[in-house]
Amino acid sequence: MLRIKKLDIFVLKSFLMLFSGTFFICLFIFMMQFLWRYVDELVGKGLEMSVLAQFFFLSALTLIPLSLPLAILLAALMTFGNFGERYELLSMKAAGIPLLRIIRPVVLFCMFLGVMSFFFQNVIGPRAQKELWTLLVSMKQKSPEVDIPEGVFYSDIEGYNIYVKHKDRETGILKDVLIYNFSDGFENAHIIWAAEGKLELTADKKHLYLHLYNGEQFENLKSQSVISRNVPYRRETFKEKHTLIAFDTNFEMVDGNFLNQRSDIKNMREISLAIDSLNMYADSVGHAMYSDAMKTTYRKPLLTKTDSTKIQTEHLSMINTDSILNSMTSAQRLKALNTTEMRLSSLISEWSMKSYMTREADGNIRRHQSDWHKKITLSLACIIFFFIGAPLGAIIRKGGLGMPVVISVLIFVLYYIIDSGATRVAKSGEMNIVLGTWMSTLILAPLGGFLTYKSNKDSVVFNIDVYAAFFRKLLGIRVSRHIFKKEVIIHTPDYNKICQELDDLCRKCETYGNTHKLLGPPNYYQVFTNNKHDDAIKEISQQMEALIEELSNTKDGVVLNFLNNYPFLSIKAHKSVSDNRWLNLLIGIIVPAGLLIWLNIWRYRVRLDKDLKTIVKTSRDIQERIKKSF
Incomplete structure (x- = not known):
């Protein structure tokens, strides 16, 4: 029986507090990104608040x-990063509670969120998607508000082109108005000029009421003769003129049945039925094209019966068309x-149209299949992102909105690039549609498992010092010693004994350097056949480290400075x-790699000779300092 403990309540409460905030932040960011794509087409339409509220809600x-996967990733990183930064996670592990037991309540909650995400995508999402696209198309088709700018021609009123030289923003009076009316055709244009004017919208919002003052109107008259070169016109001068212009600004919802072919407005059952119908349609088109191709290929032969008999009698395997043409x-x-040219052009056009039909049908099938699998992959992403975020937070041990936000964005961008790129390639037909849609899941799921395993084992996978030490060892880069004066000294070094040990250390270093001749090139065969350790150098190193440890208790700052000169x-x-002889032999056989390693070992031998001389010199300096001071 599952028992809820105080630890589960504490962990789940900490996660929920952060998740509630990150979810609305992520949702707001995605909504702003979605709105930014269509803001140019929606601005200036005079849409009511109810329409805008419906748009934002859908x-x-x-x-x-x-938004759910990114919110879960960010909340998990921040929650367990806070636990690690406040040493709460360390206390839990010290009490014998493994990481998997700590994250168990949040895992169950994320599974619940994955199920809810699937429910949204399969039930609520398709309906909301259809209503959203219907609303968006209706908003695009709505006429914009009449806001005639100064100094440019305004053409958003159908059949009219209006120019205003100056506009009084407070009274709405238009100065120096020029109107081109093309409602009766371009050849029968009505041109109106007025010194002043005013434009109002009728109460039913279906007409514009135009008031003009002190102006003239020019109107072309239809010529009675087609061959007439002079077109008469009528000129009218007025002090006041009023006219109505049809301009419907009411918002009307369009019929959304034209969206029924889209795959993102269907649930999984409807998508499956649509795929079956599309496959049947593609098969029927393919059979029809095949029958047409067979009829076209095996139509009446151009050769006569006599020509065919002659070809069979003479056993001709081919016809020389060049001789026939000549x-x-x-x-x-x-x-x-x-x-021939006309026939080939006709065939090319015909088969281009047929290939377009087949490509369109196949692309529609792939889009439906991709959306079917996408409903599952997005639901699984909620769980996968938690198993990435929680271990990362436990390893990094950084809470707040700094490092977790950066890492979350980087991981989500990686996920989005992989998902969108692989899905696009799969929809184009260059990759299996199942593999392309599941590519992001197949890549990030092992990453989540790896991070969870490393975090549960308290691995130092993100400890920079470990990687720095590895590369220093690989490249032969050493760090310097940093020995400082101790505040509290337990016992004072025995300087007489240390001087004798320093003599012994110098003697061993000089003997080793004279015996091995480290400056000369090493024997290539011995380098790759020898797998024994150098016990003499090991003994020198241990003796040197013991002396350094003993002398670090001195109060003399000069001696401490000398100790920092000792190399590692x-x-x-x-x-x-390597310690494996066969591996050494294999590396030595590979000539380019073996030669590089041989040169590197030679470099280490030269450095060892320099280190031995440094040890001798430093030891002598310390001895002289001890003799003078103690």
Whole structure:
């Protein structure tokens, strides 16, 4: 029986508090991004608040499945980053509670969110998507508000072109108005000029009421004769003129049945039925094209029965068309080439249209299949992103909105690039549609499992010092010693004994340097056949470290500075690559790699010779300092 403990309530409460905030932040960001795509087409339409509220509500419903994974990732990173930063996670592990047990309540909650995400995509999402696209098309088709700018021609009123030189913003009076009325056709244009004017919208919002003062009107008259060169016109001068212009600004919802072919407005059952119907349609089109191709290919032969009999009698395997063409007259040859060109052009056009039909049908099928799988992959992303965010937060141990936000954005951008790129390639037919849609899940799911395993084992996978030490070891880069004066000294070093040990250390270093001749090139065969350790260097290193540890208790700052001159000795870097003899032999056989490793070992030998001389010199300096001061 599942028992809820105080720890579960604490972890779940901490996660929910952050998740509620991150979810609305992510949803707001996606809504602003969605609005930014259509803001140019919606601005200036005079839409009512109820229409805008419906637009934002429907867009929020459709973007919930996309916002959930990012919100879960960010909340998980922040929650467990806070636990690690406040040492709460360390306390839980110290009490014997493994990480998987700590995250269990949040895992169950994320599974619930995955199920809810699937429900949204399969039930609520398609309906909201259809209503959203219907509303968006209706908003695009709505006439804009009449706001005639100064100094430019305004053409948003159908059949009219209006120019205003100056506009009084307070009174709405238009100065120096020029109107081109093309409602009766371009050849019968009505041109009106007025010194002043005013434009109002009628109460039913279906007409514009135009008041003009002190102006003239020019109107072309239809010529009675078609061949007449002079077109008469009528000129009218007025002090006041009023006219109505049809301009419907009411918002009307269009019929959304034209969206029935879209795959994103269907649930999984409807998508499956649509795929079956599309496959049947594609098969019927393919059979029809095949029958047509067979009829076209096996139509009545151009050769006569006599020609066919002659070909069979003479056992001709092929017909020399060049000789036939050369035997024709120029007129016959031209006629044959023109006929062939016309026939080929007709075939190219015909098969281009047929190939377009088949490509469109196949693309529609792939889009339906992709959307069917997308409903599952987006639901699984809620769980996968938690298993990425929670271990990362436990490993990084950074809470707040700094590092977690950066990492969350980077991971989500990686997910989006993989998902959109692979899906686009799959929809184009260059990749299997199932593999393309599931590509992001197949890549990020192992990453989540790896991070969870490493975090549960308290791995140092994100410890920069570990990687720095590895590359320093790989490249042969050493760090310097940093020995400082101790505040509290337990015991004072025995300087007489230390001087004797320093003599012994110098003697061993000099003997080793004279015996091994480290400056000369090493034997290539011995480098790749020797897998033994250098015990002499190991002993020198241990003795040197023991002396450094003993002398670090001194109060003399000069001696401490001398201790920092001692190098860190590499025990086996100058001998061979590995302790495995067969691996050394294999590396030595590969000539380019073996030669580079041999040169690198030679470099380590030269460095060891320099280190031994440094040890001797430093030891002598310390001895002199001890003799003078103690």
